[in-house]
Amino acid sequence: MTAVRPYIEFAKVAFTREATYRFEVFTSIGSLLVRVYLFRMVWQALYFHNAGIRALTLEEAITYSTVALLMSLVMDIDQTRLLVSKLEDGSIATDFMKPINIPLYFFSDGSGEVIFHAATIVPSLLLALLIVHIQVPSPLVLVVFFFSFFLGYIVGLLLNFILNCVAFWTLEISAMQLIVTWITDLLGGEVIPLVFFPPIVQGFIYVLPFAAMYSTPLLIYVGTIGPDEYVRVLLLQVMWIVIFAIASVLMWRFGSRQVVVQGG
Amino acid sequence: MPIIETRRLRKVFRSVQRYPGVGGALRSLFTREYVDKVAVEDVNLTMEAGELVGYIGPNGAGKSTTIKMLTGILVPTSGEIHVAGLVPYQKRKENARNIGVVFGQRSQLYWDLPLRESFELLRAIYAVPRAKYDANMAFFSEILDLDEFMTTPVRQLSLGQRMRGDFAAAMLHDPSIVYLDEPTIGLDVVAKEAIRTFIAKVNEERGTTVILTTHDLADVERLCQRIVLIDDGRIVFDGALERLRMEYGTHRTLVVTLAEPCDNLTFPHTELVEQEANVVHLRFDRRKITAEHLLRLVTERCTISDVSIVEPEMEDIIRRIYLEGYRTQAPTPAS
Numbered sequence: 089m090t091a092v093r094p095y096i097e098f099a100k101v102a103f104t105r106e107a108t109y110r111f112e113v114f115t116s117i118g119s120l121l122v123r124v125y126l127f128r129m130v131w132q133a134l135y136f137h138n139a140g141i142r143a144l145t146l147e148e149a150i151t152y153s154t155v156a157l158l159m160s161l162v163m164d165i166d167q168t169r170l171l172v173s174k175l176e177d178g179s180i181a182t183d184f185m186k187p188i189n190i191p192l193y194f195f196s197d198g199s200g201e202v203i204f205h206a207a208t209i210v211p212s213l214l215l216a217l218l219i220v221h222i223q224v225p226s227p228l229v230l231v232v233f234f235f236s237f238f239l240g241y242i243v244g245l246l247l248n249f250i251l252n253c254v255a256f257w258t259l260e261i262s263a264m265q266l267i268v269t270w271i272t273d274l275l276g277g278e279v280i281p282l283v284f285f286p287p288i289v290q291g292f293i294y295v296l297p298f299a300a301m302y303s304t305p306l307l308i309y310v311g312t313i314g315p316d317e318y319v320r321v322l323l324l325q326v327m328w329i330v331i332f333a334i335a336s337v338l339m340w341r342f343g344s345r346q347v348v349v350q351g352g
Numbered sequence: 353m354p355i356i357e358t359r360r361l362r363k364v365f366r367s368v369q370r371y372p373g374v375g376g377a378l379r380s381l382f383t384r385e386y387v388d389k390v391a392v393e394d395v396n397l398t399m400e401a402g403e404l405v406g407y408i409g410p411n412g413a414g415k416s417t418t419i420k421m422l423t424g425i426l427v428p429t430s431g432e433i434h435v436a437g438l439v440p441y442q443k444r445k446e447n448a449r450n451i452g453v454v455f456g457q458r459s460q461l462y463w464d465l466p467l468r469e470s471f472e473l474l475r476a477i478y479a480v481p482r483a484k485y486d487a488n489m490a491f492f493s494e495i496l497d498l499d500e501f502m503t504t505p506v507r508q509l510s511l512g513q514r515m516r517g518d519f520a521a522a523m524l525h526d527p528s529i530v531y532l533d534e535p536t537i538g539l540d541v542v543a544k545e546a547i548r549t550f551i552a553k554v555n556e557e558r559g560t561t562v563i564l565t566t567h568d569l570a571d572v573e574r575l576c577q578r579i580v581l582i583d584d585g586r587i588v589f590d591g592a593l594e595r596l597r598m599e600y601g602t603h604r605t606l607v608v609t610l611a612e613p614c615d616n617l618t619f620p621h622t623e624l625v626e627q628e629a630n631v632v633h634l635r636f637d638r639r640k641i642t643a644e645h646l647l648r649l650v651t652e653r654c655t656i657s658d659v660s661i662v663e664p665e666m667e668d669i670i671r672r673i674y675l676e677g678y679r680t681q682a683p684t685p686a687s
Binding site for chain 2: 093094098101105179181184186188345
């Protein structure tokens with residue numbers, strides 16, 4: 089099929105490009121291990137002083153944080169940020185002159201990057217096991233976890249794409265992105281499991297798209313979300329994907345009509 | 353049927369009003385006043401297949417904006433535009449298959465990749481059959497000398513090499529129309545010549561329609577039969593290069609070498625523009641006085657040892673039009 093050929097090529101190019109930054113790979117794994125260790129210390133300290141909340145055991149909390157950090161190796165990648173840099177320097181012009189679907193081009197390029205970084209999860213996991221002990225759930229739970237992780241990844245990908253499209257109007261989005269990152273850090277459940285939040289706010293936070301990114305797959309992993317709730321939480325993730333996909337299409341359609349090519 | 357046709361094409365850019373200074377910066381945070389800048393006011397352009405047109409004008413005249421509307425990057429504010437039967441901004445991808453573009457200031461090659469892999473990627477994008485690709489590459493390599501740097505990453509190429517690569521990249525899929533936006537900018541004489549030869553060959557041998565924007569009038573003189581002059585977003589001249597020379601090259605210069613000093617060098621409709629030792633440059637309006645008449649007046653008064661007539665340079669003609677504007681000097685045919 090010639091129609092998909094170019095996109096596979098774009099992904100390959102991005103994969104090769106990422107592979108040339110060896111130093112970055114080592115530092116990202118190194119910093120991950122440091123954080124795994126820090127989280128272990130923090131949870132141990134909190135649980136020894138009885139500050140831990142009974143929603144998770146100490147071992148579950150450590151497992152939760154370690155898996156969250158491993159997920160962040162791919163979740164933290166903004167697959168479509170190429171759009172913003174291309175708008176900034178005006179090189180988007182040359183992409184518009186090619187017979188390609190441009191959002192798909194950005195997604196393919198990002199996919200190559202993501203696939204490369206996903207490959208670093210395995211060595212990171214093996215090294216992390218030297219520092220912490222993590223629980224391994226049953227194969228069924230693992231399958232559901234990976235599926236939910238994938239859905240969560242798509243939610244994040246689309247959210248980032250929508251933010252990147254704002255650059256069509258503003259060119260500059262870093263402040264806005266920072267705010268969204270903070271909100272995601274707080275309400276996504278990457279750092280603090282959402283089960284630790286006061287019960288009144290919990291019901292509300294679980295419905296937000298941020299929870300769909302990290303919290304849902306992680307709570308499936310540690311077993312807080314049981315099999316009877318799988319359908320409901322997965323559907324909630326799918327709902328956010330649908331909403332964000334529609335928003336993405338609209339943002340792209342109106343945004344790309346706004347193009348002002350920078351510099352000549 | 354013309355391959356390119358625009359009617360009353362207009363593009364207005366809207367931007368937020370900025371005020372000077374720190375106070376102004378704060379003020380523009382809270383007020384939303386817009387300023388409209390008209391980049392293209394009214395462009396009516398018709399081109400037949402196989403034409404090679406020089407599209408020239410001063411900086412900010414609207415050349416690049418026109419090209420960007422023709423390629424489908426920019427949506428016109430109003431007016432009609434058809435390229436090979438398509439409306440570019442509505443059928444961007446289909447249009448992209450028909451066109452090739454070279455920007456002198458911007459590369460479409462992939463920065464991280466060796467040149468050859470950039471071409472391979474483009475082959476995938478345009479789905480160029482292998483045999484066609486090989487034939488084209490052979491043709492391009494011969495004129496553009498690509499072989500010596502085919503395996504070099506694009507980021508390491510010199511400007512001249514990169515431009516040659518960009519030309520090949522733009523022509524790889526046999527586009528019927530090629531837009532060249534200042535393709536010779538910053539190149540040395542040798543590279544310029546290679547590029548010009550390439551443009552001429554592609555136009556002649558493949559019948560490719562070419563729009564060339566440039567500030568280097570040598571490009572235009574060498575390549576274009578027809579030139580379109582744009583100023584302030586409007587087309588101010590559209591016709592043969594020769595016609596422009598006839599209508600605007602109204603002044604010539606008579607260069608006289610005096611055999612002995614001569615005091616009075618004022619003649620009717622003539623201006624003494626330069627005098628260096630015994631060589632005198634007399635600029636005259638050929639509509640009002642013939643060279644022969646002027647020469648007679650000179651010889652009546654002075655003894656001369658040599659004489660020549662300098663035709664107006666294209667450069668001077670264009671500069672005059674830019675400076676004085678087109679409409680202020682209604683062309684009167686030469687008598």
